Structures are given as C-alpha cells and as structure tokens.
Amino acid sequence: MRIVIKYTKKGKIRYISHLDTLRVLQRAVRRAKLPIKFSEGFNPHAKISIAYPLSLGLESEGEYAEIEFTQKMRLTDVQERLQKCLPQGMEIIGIYTYQLSASLASLVSHQIYGFKVQIENTLDTVNVVQQILEITQQAYTIKREKKKRNKRVYKEINVIDFVEDVSVHSVQGDMLSINIKVKATDIGSLKVEELKTWIREKVDGIEIRKISRVDLNFIDKSWLIEYN
Amino acid sequence: MDNYKLDQLLLKVEKPARYIGGELNSVDKSKEKVDIRFAFAFPDVYEVGMSHLGMHILYQLLNERPDTWCERVFAPWPDMEQQLIEHKTPLFALESTDPLCEFDIIGFTLQYEMSYTNILNMLKLSNIPMESHDRSDNHPLVFAGGPCSFNPEPLHAFVDVFFIGESEEQLPKVLDIYNQHQHNGWNKQAFLEEICQLQGIYIPSFYDVVYKEDGTIKERVKKNNKAPDTIKKVIVKDLDISYYPDKIIVPFIETVHDRVVLELFRGCTRGCRFCQAGMIYRPIREKKPETLIKQVDQLLQSTGHEEISLSSLSTGDYSQLMPLAEALLDAYEKEKISLSLPSLRLDSMSSEMIDRIHSVRKSGLTFAPEAGTQKMRDVINKNLTENQIMDTLKVAYKLGWSTVKLYFMVGLPGEEIEDIYGIKDMAYHIKDAFFDRPKEEIKGNLKVSVSAACFVPKPFTPFQWDGQNTLEQFRDKTALLKREIKDKKISYTYHDPKLSILEGIFALGDRRLAAVLKNAVSKGCRFDGWSDYFDYALWMKVFEEENIDYTYYNHRNKSFDEVLPWDFIDSGVSKDYLIKEKQKSLNEEITDDCRLNCTGCGINHQLLGGPCFENRN
C-alpha cells in the first residue's frame, strides 16, 4: 500500500538538509514500527521519498513524502504512530492513499513560496500592491553562474518564464503576504535567492521579513482527497 | 540566545545542523529547576564528537540526575567561529543556546592531543579566561578527562580538575560534593581541596614542578598538603552493573557511527608494546552476553538505528563472540538490521556466519600487522604472523572477497630499512596469493590498500622512553614506500609526518608546553587534526618564540631513571613491567596474551585486589 503524507518543516528542523530529512523520515517509520517496504537487492533501503527538495534553512508549511507499506494500514493509525516519532517542527497535516503508477515526485508542477514583506510607509500600501500585481508583466533576467571544469560559465534566465502567478494573499497592518507560484519543470526551477533579488529589485519601499514554502502543486491531484 | 540572533548565525554557515540540537534523545530541562549546569565539551567538530561513545554515556548519566542539566558543545567549525566573532556572540551550548560562561562546569574530553588548541579556542570564544589562575570563583570550573589526561601536564595551566581513568563513577561523586559546597557558600579552593582526596582526581594547581639544569624534572613539590603524591586511576569494576544508557542521541546529520555501538569489554590482553589504550585500559572486563542483548534491544528501540556495531579494543577476543553474534543476527536479521564487526577473525567463523555478517561484505577485510617483518612484529609484540593472515585470506578469497586493507606503522623503535621493505613485500604476497589460484577460481577485482602511520611513542607504554623518528626519517620511509609500491592492484597512503611529530611533542610533553599552546592559539592554530587547518610552520615559529627546543620532548631517548612528566599518575601497570617489556623488545622477545597466563603487569594488585580472570568460564 502506498500513501502520501503532507507535513510541515518549521523551526530549527529547517536547518537539516534534504537527505537528512529523508533519514529522519526513515527512522521515524522504523521507530513507529510501521510495516515499511524495502527495495530488493543487496543494499535494501526503505521505500520513502520526498516529493521535492527544499533549500536548507527555509521553512515549509507543505512538504510531501511518499511511503510504501507491505500491507494495508489505517491512515489515522499511521498518522498517529508516525507523528509520535517525528521531531519538533515536523507535523503531519494530511495523509492520503496513493494509487497512481507514476511517482509522486514526477507529478510536481509548481512550488508556492510565501513572502512576508514589511511596507516601509503604510501610505504607500496601494502602490506597493500595484507593483506586486504587475510584476510579471516585465521580463527580468538574472545571470546564473556555473562552474564547468574550473571555468565560470554564465547562463541568462528570464525569471518570468518560471513564474506562473504572483498574488497578494493578505494585508495586516504594514505586513503583506505574497504568494509566488513557481513552475517546477524538467529544466529546473528558480532558487529562493533569485526570487528574493527579483522582488527586491522590482518592488520599492519594502523589506522582506520572512520566506517560506507554502505548498506544492501537482499535475494530477486525484489522490489529494481528504479521507475523513 | 533569541531565535532571531541564532538564525542570523545559522543562515551563514555551511552545516547549520551542527548547532541546532533538538535531536532524538537529546535532553531539555528548565534551567531554573536544576542546581548544576554542566556543559560537556568535545573539542572537535559535531560529527566527530557525536561519534564518540563516551560522550553519550556521560551525557545520559548526568541527565538522569534531577539536579543537573548536561548540555553539549562542540568546537565551532571555522565558518561558525567567524560568525560568532562578527556578531559578537559567545560560544553557546546546543540545548539551551545559552553561552558557556553561564554554566557551572565545562567538562572537556581529551581524545587526542591535536585537539588541545580547540579547547583553548573554545574558552576564548566563550570569553572565559583560558588560564585557571585568571578565573574567579564566578567563572565556570573547567574539568577534563579521557585518555589524554594520562599525561595532563601540557594542559595543567588551563584545567581546574582532571579525571584520570573511567569517570562514570567518579563524576557523580564530584557533582554531589559540588552541590554541597554550592549550598554552603561556594569557595573554589575548599571544593578542590575536598575532591582532590578522591581516587583519580588531579588538581594541577596544587603542585609545582622543579627542573634540573639539563631540563629534566628534578621533583614535584606539593603546594597544598591535602593533595596526594600520586594519582591513581579509577576503573569501573563490573561493567554488567555499571551505568549504560538505554537511549543515545541520534544526530540529524550523518556521522561516522550512525549505529548502535555495543561495548563488549574494556581493556585488552594482547599487550602490544606501542599501544597506549592496551595499557591504560587494563584490566580486561567483559560484559555478559545477556547484558549486551538487553542493552542492544533498548538502544534499537530508542534510536531506530539500522546497524549494530560491536566495538572494543580487539573485538575478536570477546570470549562469547560467536554466540553473541548469532543471537543478534537471529533476533534482528528480519528487521533488516545489520551487524558489523570490526577486526574480524575469519578462521574461527563458519562460512554461513560470514555470509550473514553484512558489513564484512561491504567493507572488505582489514588487517593491522602494524609492521612489515616478523622481527619488527616481535619487537612491538604484535602477535600476528604472515601465515595467519595468509590462511585467513585463502578462505576469504575463496568465499569471494577481493578487498583487503592493511594498516602499518613506520618509525617503530629498532626499525631498519628491511622492515620498511617488509611492508611492501607483505602487500605483494597478499596480491600474489590472490592470483596464485586456478584461473576459474579468480573472481572479482582485487584491491589491496596499504596505509602507513607514523609512530608516536606514548606515555605508559614500554616505548615511552624512546625518541620518535625525525621528520626527515619519516619522510624517507614514507617516500620509499611510495617509490617501491608500484602496482595497479595496490594503493598506498600515509599519514602526514608533521602531524605525528606534533602529536609526539604533546603526548610526551610537560608543563612548559602550556605557554606554547597559548601562543599557538593566539596565532590562530586550531583544528590541528584537520589538514586544511594544520599549519606546521606556524607551530615551529611558536616553539622558537617560546624558546623551546621541541626535540627535547619527542626525539630524545630517555633513561629509565629519568623522572617522566606523567610519573605521578598510577595507571595500575607497574613501571617495572614496562621496563621489562622494553628490554624484551630489544631482544625481539614476545610476551604472550595474558588471557592465557598472567604476565604480571601489576594491575591485579594495584586496582583489582585479585586476579584478572577469576570466575571466568
């Protein structure tokens, strides 16, 4: 039986890498004594995978991992047992059965980032919101540095090509919540640092206070139904 | 520290997970509810420190006390060090993120000499005066223990209290006394005077050392008449009833020992003459298989580890090894938990067993002949013959192994050029044995790797009087092997001789080296065990500035009647025994494993009050 869990990665736990997060999940499943399935072969590993990497140091409110069991399990049961074995900051906020033949990772279509920004002068709020809502109308190229056999190679990228949508989520006093929906394509996605530079350059009168990943979107979300 | 401030640091370093704490089985307490705040300090980077079993034992032991909160602190990697300095933030403990200067006691573990500068640097980064006499009653106390405390003198100026031997039983006693003193009005001097009367406790400030004109030690003078003349090491007599944690911290990041480590026994009976551990951890004390099986079960439950590693100085010597291994495999194989056994002895194992021990397949066969010729192995009393290795290899090759690792030392006392060539010869014989078989039997791709370390004479060994090879000698020998070993199937690596030279100086050093350490730290020396940060030239400059001829410490042959800096410590093994062993080594005479026959090292009288192997089997 395959399942998907949706969980958060908040607080200090955000400082552990993608691979270490995977190890935390594997260990939690083992300690919860859940009937995890192992891969065949000489070096068997537990069948767990994380849908999309998250950069080190970033908080997330919506991470997804696919887990395979050797037998049928009750989802509420799995959630309860697994939660007890996860570290602080990793909270299971959704659990789903998953029956598609494609891997969850191959279905990821977008990452959604949440930017909390502070408006320097609240009289400017309307203007700032305007700038944000129009930000995708203008191309913005960034240079990416790559190392190729000790040589530096630069590649130009238009941010807009990767951004599906920018929306203002909420306004509270001088704090604005912005959601940026970024495409996760075969040829890659945008780095958080790149998004940061873009917002800083293109929107005047704000200070970025906090960035987190809010959620992922999938090409096929038929499995994404609440179980109760 | 508030979270915002911490984030500013963490976002700028390469591996922030080293500093976040909060791992499974780490302990959080409320600082208002404890009397003693203890910082267990490991003077190396997180991954190295977390791989150290002793730290885990003491951490859980201390945290079982309701009156104590033991936290951890590791040497910050240079990128974090830079952030701490830039943000004017003192070094902090992982659990509470409070600065070290707010603690009552900082306890350093001394695992290797090359971490000494990190100790000083950690104090410096905590804004705590490095030298004990500059610390007031309000500063934290500085404790130190671990194998290097058997020669504590180079650190005498910085440490308030040394623990000699195994501190599981002594540390709690010292903390009890500390608490009493705190409740009755704290006076550091009075506290030190009381604890110095406990076995294994050394207070360096209670003594002075007087030197002769030639630089050797004339005598030690007591400055406090409560202080004992000799410091006798402490041992845990019965490991079956001594404390062992049922949980250990599981790091988020991968460390060297990402597994349940079972300590089968302490001590070793082989009596290799170069080996300090083999002498200072005497006598041998085994745990019963029942004890071990219970411990492994609890630890697997509480950690979720996937591997069990049996560890001891010479694991293959454990009297119940095969029954234990079998019991563990039977119990955990189904759960895909693998068993790893370092230093394997294939001759005593069935091929079915070999097959079940997963790790062996992965990592290949490891041998530590230490020297290349039988003569040299007799000198160092390494009872392993080439025939024994060959017999094992024949079995192993047949079973499909093709990776062999060999560990050697160069610069051993009495070594001649033939002995260096012997290293090469042995490697070639091992290769030949692989191909000297019928064609159809040869499978796999043979890989023989030869590693050569540079010998460092250590206190409390029969070689403590021997001078270490010079840098040039080491270079000649390691280079000779580099030239001579020219075979696609055999790879060769060697340790940096410079590092071993410095290790020798501090291993054999005395109080006068404290000034050198202080100067070196002020010049930026730290992480000396890491080749990226080790700066030999800088060290040489420091010796020059301090007007110290380092060759006095490591390159000089000493006479048996010279007073050695560590003579005031009683390791339980008598000096007479060490002298006898040194003389036997000159005659290339071996000493049997004392499991077979007591060879009279003295530990039984000194520490046990009875024979080592009473009631065994």
Ligand code: SF4
């Ligand atoms: S007293 Fe005898 S048996 Fe015990 S460690 Fe010493 S030599 Fe070995």
